[in-house]
Amino acid sequence: MQEHEKIFENFLKIKDLKLTKPRKIILNTVFATHEHFSVDELYDQIRKKHKDVSRATIYRTIPLLVESDLIKQSLRCLAKDHYEHTYGHDRHFHLICEKCGKIIEVESKKAENILNKLAKIHNFDIKEYNVGAKGICKNCRKKI
Amino acid sequence: MQEHEKIFENFLKIKDLKLTKPRKIILNTVFATHEHFSVDELYDQIRKKHKDVSRATIYRTIPLLVESDLIKQSLRCLAKDHYEHTYGHDRHFHLICEKCGKIIEVESKKAENILNKLAKIHNFDIKEYNVGAKGICKNCRKKI
DNA sequence: AACTAATTGCAAATAATTCTCAATCGCATT
């Protein structure tokens, strides 16, 4: 059993919920790649192998995955909301190319520290970061 | 005529569009306060005085205001998208309290610089920043 | 195997946004 399965199962157990087949399929699809995904993309991906998992269950499972800290909502500056699994990955920011959609992930303890300091000044307790920028990537700039 | 009206009119003129009555009403409502607003909140605000402006026109005008750099989409970590007028205001980040909804605006050239440097490393051209954090504010923490 | 509460898929409901279109507006020209 994979680490993320254990974590999810424990999380569910505490809430008297069960790691059912559909939930396991959703979880494992999410952890099969490190792509950022919309609900629809996830649905399509899952449907390739499992014709019996419904959109409703995906919509019902995502909040559980978020609450258990296995995935996060990220890239909220695109048209659709996107998620990504974050368990096993360090916190990072996103540079999103408006032309080609490319996503560059960037880590920066420095930036984190600054945000933390700013929060401290205001006596604010940060639970979740939401940092990114939209623009044009290297390759797309060349083309202009 | 206010500065923002002039800017909007110029912007529109270049595109062979007109600063019509509804557009003027929407623009001026947006610039009447520095609140962050959802489309619905803006609609309600406008409707207090102008029963004849439709949702459709608001939805059609917002992209024009964004394109003319008078307003920006911000607070993309709440359920609904929110906008704010940014013309006349420095760039800032948002700390959003999950309990009471309070929004703290924070300026930081340092944070901007770091993001810019990170972008530079990746040869990425930032067009728009999207920086914030969710958490618990000072007052709400006391209450726990 | 029987029991029970949680879970599921489906389809209907809701919410947010976009689109269609006929009527109107704004502005330039007569």
Place this chain on the structure above:
DNA sequence: AATGCGATTGAGAATTATTTGCAATTAGTT
């Protein structure tokens, strides 16, 4: 001030994204 014409509008229909109600099914327990 009347005319012409493309841009604009509001109303409501259409679309898209998400949530919900419910009867049938499942997982775990006795």
